[in-house]
Amino acid sequence: MIVSSPLYLILLLGLVVLASSLKAGAPRAALILFCSYAYYLTFPIAFFPILVYVVAVAYCGGLLIERLEGSRLKSWGVGAAIVLCFAPLLIYKYILPLASTSHRVVGIDWQLTTQTFLIPIGLSFYTFTAVGYLADVALGLVPVERAATRVALFCGFFPSVTSGPIPRAAHVLPQMDFKREFTAERGMRATTEILFGVVMKVWIADTLGVTSSAVFNDIGGSSALEQLVATLIFSFQLYADFAGYSLIAIGSARLLGIDLPDNFRQPYLADSITEFWRRWHVSLFTWLRDYVFTPLRVRWRHWPQLGTSSAIFITLLLMGIWHGAGWGYVVFGTVHGLLLIASQLTLPRRNLFLARLRIPASVVYITRVPITFLIVSLSFILIRASDLDQASRIYRNIFNRRLLSELSDLFAQVHDSALAFRHISLAQNWLDLALVSILVGGDLVARRDNFSFLQLPAPLRAACYAICIFVVFVHGVSDNATKQFLYFQF
């Protein structure tokens, strides 16, 4: 069951009503714990023991770390608990796929292997949640949790278990007693988040997906211009899909009295790669910042430039590999690591240069935003392409004179646009443009305050709600396996 399906939304409403009728605290927590694990059981049952294992390691590991406090064995205990927590992720996401690839290399039939080793849904997300908890207990930032049910709820909370946002113990664990009462204000905000999330997924992401799939599934038969357009469209599809999911998850949790962390802060309005990573998949990036970048940077503090660059590179490489074991993800992480280092090294000189030219800050910002977006979009080819071969074919086509000649032909109207757009109809092009405009417009409105929408005049808000509900009814809420959230695969 995916979170934009009609069944999920109906069950969520029922759960909110039932939970509100129960006494705040233990009874409510017990109900939500039961529902969270029942929800996870709607996915293949083989995934369930892995979630239970990770929760058990987090719970026992926390108790062990507390017992070893002050002992020389503490660091060994912390290391062992974290390795045991990471073990299923390493096995299912990296070791087994790599082993199956090596079978292919030696010529053994590995078809069965790849089908057997499905990655448990949400494994990367709940593993990072559990490891973050263990690290925070070890650092003394959160007290060890003695109730196993609270650790189980924290790691397996149904809105975030499959695709995040990755909750942090210091922020979310104290809320797991479910003592916060339902208020009209929270209800309004949560409902708006869920409605916007569903619209972003079922209307914007799924519609944009038609274009990107048509082109990416036939790279040999598509034009260079189409490949560039599909690449840009895919960036918006990925954003609408994942940010839509995150909004539904955040809204669902808020209805039950839990505030999950934000996951997106208008990423395509970023004016640098550094800024982009502060706005995209925020819960993953802050996790990596706190548990990977900071310790590395501190360890290498005596080599200021080299230490910072090395810590950035390793953090971004891990971010790439977090998405999967494929070479595309390794290259994606490497490219972003190098871009971030280059951005950090050159920013002071670039700023000085622009200051000397006396170019207004607003002009600099307006110029930088599309350049940053273009760089990010081009890097997403590494994630969207079926493999590195296909990605390199797309890059060769885009960075080719062929693209320029197709563009000039199109503008000169030498021939019909149908030659340049074989897979994307004119109507689809206009629809995509309209959807992208809505997405960017929404981000511009939310630029100063994520929820400035709720401060708009009531009639305007009512009109927006009506349009959203109409759109959802027309497009139908998504319950189709082919319309799964893109980030489910990670």
Add this chain to the structure above:
Amino acid sequence: MDLLIKVFADTLGVDPATLSDDSSPDNTVRWDSLRSMHLVAAIEDAFSTELSTAEIMRMRSIGLARSVLRKKGVLDI
């Protein structure tokens, strides 16, 4: 003025009035991961102390930085 807040404000280049014990990299625009090391160096200089990796990892907000320094015996903050 609170010396710790002053150190943060001077290093981040922001108005001290905008900072409080709840300020963290998540709600303070200029407190990014790259400036964190400048903050560490500034805190070590201002309070004549040396911070370990674990202590720096604990300093996720000004309030937590204050608590780390108090545990190290820095009392006048």
